[in-house]
Amino acid sequence: DTEVTQTPKHLVMGMTNKKSLKCEQHMGHRAMYWYKQKAKKPPELMFVYSYEKLSINESVPSRFSPECPNSSLLNLHLHALQPEDSALYLCASSQAGEGRNTIYFGEGSWLTVV
């Protein structure tokens, strides 16, 4: 079983809704990530938090707002999304810093924007 848990598993939201995706890891990792994955494509990096500070924002639109309340939790707040934002959103974690650290992924949250 994965040690990165994501909720909800599935989310359907309207374009005027505000919702949040939640992620929790229990491996003592200090880096956490949000990836977006469209069908038949590889995951695309959105945000990286390292030691609870935002270290990478891959020019993601402001309608996506990440939050890292502590080293184990990562949220992604969603507001005024577009239908093209429908995708699988993957949370992941790793020991902080160097690229040699393996990234472990959660099961993902399937988001549909209607």
Next chain:
Amino acid sequence: AQKVTQAQTEISVVEKEDVTLDCVYETRDTTYYLFWYKQPPSGELVFLIRRNSFDEQNEISGRYSWNFQKSTSSFNFTITASQVVDSAVYFCALSANTGNQFYFGTGTSLTVIP
């Protein structure tokens, strides 16, 4: 620049056949890390293996084996005696020694037919 190429978009094999998934990478770094992940239809990216650039020893884990060749910049993955449960999308990825960026290939969709 870092780049990972998985030229095989889709592969179908009959159960119990062996199958090799190809991965070719490009990097100017002398120290780097290569990964394979499995993504079943449920969505979770499952970590399979990490290989360091300075360790070219091949690895076998049950029915899985990996062939790392720096001379050809390849890190191929072989499944022996394939099973239906092996049906998934497989991603090869590359990371540098510093930073948190993973470079994913476009993935190979494997279907094992019973």
